[in-house]
Amino acid sequence: MxxxxxxxxxxxxxxxxxxxxxxxxxxxxxxxxxxxxxxxxxxxxxxxxxxxxxxxxxxxxxxxxxxxxxxxxxxxxxxxxxxxxxxxxxxxxxxxxxxxxxxxxxxxxxxxxxxxxxxxxxxxxxxDGHSLREVVAEGPLDPARATAVAHAVAGAIAAIHATGMVHGNVHPGTVMIANDGRVVLADARTDGADSPETDVRAVGGVLYYALTGHWPHAETPLTGGNVRRARASVQDAVRDASGAIAAPRQVRAGVPAYLDDLTMDLLDAQLAAPSSDVLSAELGRLAAAAEEQDFDSGPLRFTSGEAAPDLPATGGRKTLIGIGALLVVALVGLLIGINVLSDGEPAGTDAAPTPGPTVTAQAGAAGEPEPPASKPVKLDLRPNQVRVIDPGGTRSELDGVEKVVDGDSNEGWETESYHNQPNFGNTKPGMGILINLGEPREVTSVQVEFSAPGVSAELRWGTADFPSTDAGDKALLRAYKERIGNPYEKADGSTVNFSNFTPGQKYQYLMLWITELPQSEPFRYKIGVQEITVQAR
Incomplete structure (x- = not known):
């Protein structure tokens, strides 16, 4: 049997x-x-x-x-x-x-x-689809599509890691691209030979392969664990005489510098690998930027807290470092010139010391008045910058959250109706909406318009996104402990304001956290979030 x-x-x-x-x-x-x-x-x-x-x-x-x-x-x-x-x-x-x-x-x-x-x-x-290996055999993916594929794989890996497990078998044959465009990861291993870092490095390999059509890990088993590499299944990366792999931009024209740097950082064993949730969040940001064709902001560089080792001389990095040095020299020269002109004579022994290359000149120094702070402006948040947090829930209340940033307070996202209990029927600790500002901003206020008074809510902040899964939401809730000001307890009105932000501090991730629902009808409790407005400098 x-x-x-x-x-x-x-x-x-x-x-x-x-x-x-x-x-x-x-x-x-x-x-x-x-x-x-x-x-x-x-x-x-x-x-x-x-x-x-x-x-x-x-x-x-x-x-x-x-x-x-x-x-x-x-x-x-x-x-x-x-x-x-x-x-x-x-x-x-x-x-x-x-x-x-x-x-x-x-x-x-x-x-x-x-x-x-x-x-x-x-x-x-x-x-119904093909493996990444089969798709790339027809030609490398464009940078935007490659980023989207890597983001999907990183999200799957982050979901696995949130449970304390590893995948251990990430490669072009286990990444599937469905005919409808969906990207899925298959064929996990559990032989104990791999670690979360192995998975993260493998995501870098997938990104490299999608961009170039070459696999950068020929020196290690393609599938990880105790299974032999499939011979002749993928092309080895282009290498120099020392065995170092060529950067994607050296293999193929048209790869953006930010994506080239990110890929090589992930493959560099001398750099500390990011956690999978951080990598997933960064790739998600880059994927969104690629959709908008906004490549101005560079990626997060994954280095340890200590001084990073010298980077390989792969064109783009050395050029960026050189330009940065020239800008520092130019800035120092400009400051010296300004000092000479303002005094009417060359700076002597009594003059204030000239800032060196490692000194940052600040407004308001040497007794000058502080410049006025820039006026806060309303941030134009997009639908992909908000999502529902539902730890311990059924995940049936995730839809419609884009309405909280559409500028129309007549429409919004709402919870389901809970019977008899204002605290979500005692089924979960609460619900929230995560706001990703896209980059660190000096936030001055967050205004939330609810559908009714009587809600209990607070605003928290953290430093990273997590996978949009039950395990990911629970991990996010554990990580987001810091509150902005005091919570609202059964708010008198339907509009609440959070403004107790630390001046000068920058925030990227904010979470509106709802702990108690108002009564909507006899024995029923629910709330709607109609609009969220963020003001920042």
């Missing part, structure tokens, strides 16, 4: 979308055939519900990948079989169980994992 070692089919991805498993690894030439005795056949039904329809491929991990049909739910599935089952399939089954615990739109969902002793199989989503 089959024994189920993983979740049943109630583990379904967001929206019930049907997708396919990643292709895993290419079989090496000479890989012995798998599934001899007891090999499956077209039309066979496994576990009385999964009918095999088409054998897709074999891989070097000793598995067969089949397209199948769930005859109960009448949906296509991917079935990955290994012969024999038992101990030899333990790693595959454990990986399936681990993967089933993380639900994310950029992760392939796992429906079932079954061990029949003579064979074992995992049932997963079916993706």
């Amino acid at each position: 089959p024994s189920s070692t993983g979740p049943a089919i109630d583990t379904i991805t967001e929206g019930g979308r049907v997708t396919q498993v990643g292709e895993g690894q290419e079989a090496d030439e000479g890989t012995p055939p798998v599934m001899t005795f007891g090999a499956p056949a077209v039309g066979e039904i496994l576990a009385e519900r999964y009918q095999l329809a088409e054998h897709i491929n074999d891989d070097s991990a000793g598995r067969q990948v089949w397209r199948g049909v769930d005859v109960i739910l009448r949906r296509p599935v991917a079935v990955v079989l290994r012969h024999p089952g038992g101990d030899s399939a333990k790693e595959m089954l454990q990986a399936a169980v681990v993967a089933s615990r993380v639900i994310h739109p950029n992760l392939v969902g796992v429906y079932d994992a079954i061990d029949e002793e003579d064979r074992a199989y995992v049932v997963r989503e079916w993706v």
